[in-house]
Amino acid sequence: MPVSRETPPPPSGVAAVFGSEWPKLQRYAHLLSGAGVERGLIGPREVPRLWERHLLNCVQIAGVFDRGASICDVGSGAGLPGVVLALARPDLTVTLLEPLLRRSRFLDEVVDELDLERVTVVRSRAEEYRGPRFDAVTARAVAPLERLVRWTLPLCRPGGTLVALKGSSAQDELQGAEEALRKANARSSRVLRLAFSPQWSGVLAVEVVAGETVPAAETAASKSGRKPRERASGKPRPSKEPTRRRRRS
Numbered sequence: 271m272p273v274s275r276e277t278p279p280p281p282s283g284v285a286a287v288f289g290s291e292w293p294k295l296q297r298y299a300h301l302l303s304g305a306g307v308e309r310g311l312i313g314p315r316e317v318p319r320l321w322e323r324h325l326l327n328c329v330q331i332a333g334v335f336d337r338g339a340s341i342c343d344v345g346s347g348a349g350l351p352g353v354v355l356a357l358a359r360p361d362l363t364v365t366l367l368e369p370l371l372r373r374s375r376f377l378d379e380v381v382d383e384l385d386l387e388r389v390t391v392v393r394s395r396a397e398e399y400r401g402p403r404f405d406a407v408t409a410r411a412v413a414p415l416e417r418l419v420r421w422t423l424p425l426c427r428p429g430g431t432l433v434a435l436k437g438s439s440a441q442d443e444l445q446g447a448e449e450a451l452r453k454a455n456a457r458s459s460r461v462l463r464l465a466f467s468p469q470w471s472g473v474l475a476v477e478v479v480a481g482e483t484v485p486a487a488e489t490a491a492s493k494s495g496r497k498p499r500e501r502a503s504g505k506p507r508p509s510k511e512p513t514r515r516r517r518r519s
Contacts, residue, residue, distance in 0.1 A: 277303040280321050287329070287467050291357040294384045298353060299325060301380055309376055311348040328354040328410065330473040331433055332466045337361050339405040344396045344422050345412035347373055349380055351435065352408065356389045358466065363388045365404070369395045396421040403427040410435040415443040415476055416450045423454045426480035433475055436461075440474040455481040 277299050285292045303320060306312040316323065328351030335341060338361050343352030346366040356364045366381075366389065368374045374393040381389050392399070397420075407422040407430070415434060422432045436443055440461045451459055457479040465472030 276317070278318055278320060281326070283467070283469055284321070284326070288358060291360060294386075295325070295354070295357050298349070298357070298380065298384060301383065302348060305376065305379070306348050309372055311373060311376055324350055325354055326470065327351075327435070327473055329358045329466050330464050330470065331355070331408065331435065331475055332358040334431075334433060334462070334464055334475075334477070335359065335362060335406055339363070340402075341365070342367055342404040342407045342422075342425055344407055344409045344418075344425070345369075346377060346391075347411075349377055351410050353377075353380060353384070353386070353389070355408070356386050357384075360388065364390070366391045367394060367396060367399060369393060396425060399425060404430060406431045406433060408433050408435075415447040419447055419450045419454045419456065419478060423456060423478065423480045428480060428482050429457070430480045432478040432480065434478075435473060435475050437474055440476050444476050451478065457481045 280296070280299070284295075288295050299320060302312050302324070303317045307314050307317060312320075312324075331351065332355050335355075340363045341352070341355060342365045343349075343355070344367050346352045346368045349366060352364050352366045355362060364386075366374075366377050368377060368391070371393065374391055377391045380386075381391060392401070404425055405427060407425050409418055409422060409432070412418060412434075413421070415436065418434055419432065422434075426432060444459060444461055447459075459476065459478045462475050462477050463472045464475055
């Protein structure tokens with residue numbers, strides 16, 4: 271059976287929630303259902319449920335962040351939830367962290383097309399990222415929580431938060447990640463039901479508050495007590511820096 275790529279109409283009331291950014295969200299939906307499908311970032315069978323399953327699912331967590339917070343969306347993929355958060359909360363500074371070239375190129379185009387001045391695309395794995403720490407880190411459909419906390423908590427400032435969209439598996443994953451949370455020096459963790467607007471039922475997410483952590487790239491270099499590999503000259507091998515892409519001025 272052929273699957274339509276035509277962008278489905280949004281549910282009623284969405285435009286009022288996004289306000290002046292509503293036309294950009296509509297454009298983003300068209301990009302996902304068009305170029306996003308053509309490049310394999312969104313499955314064609316996801317297009318009919320693009321709004322409910324993806325866009326509105328992501329916006330539910332937008333209200334949990336402090337005003338003006340810096341957010342890192344790990345494994346951003348097609349920009350979910352990072353781009354949606356940037357549109358729902360223009361006060362946020364958002365970094366889209368994505369290691370794959372084809373996905374980061376798509377994100378670059380989205381940022382330019384939507385003129386997202388407070389959004390930066392960085393091509394890097396979370397564990398290789400070198401840069402300032404963030405007030406919060408988000409993740410959606412990236413990895414089980416046990417692995418996710420190892421990758422993401424080192425990106426948070428002390429007291430910063432990981433907000434992971436997990437749905438019905440949230441409580442089970444949180445229980446299964448107890449040892450990983452302890453090793454990552456997490457201060458606290460809990461399951462939240464979040465809704466950006468009273469008209470929506472909301473989603474389940476795991477919130478983890480970071481303690482004092484070592485940046486992920488440094489953790490990887492010093493794993494098991496090993497020193498960075500040395501070259502013949504006796505000098506440490508230089509670290510691979512992430513590729514940063516900013517919106518063209």
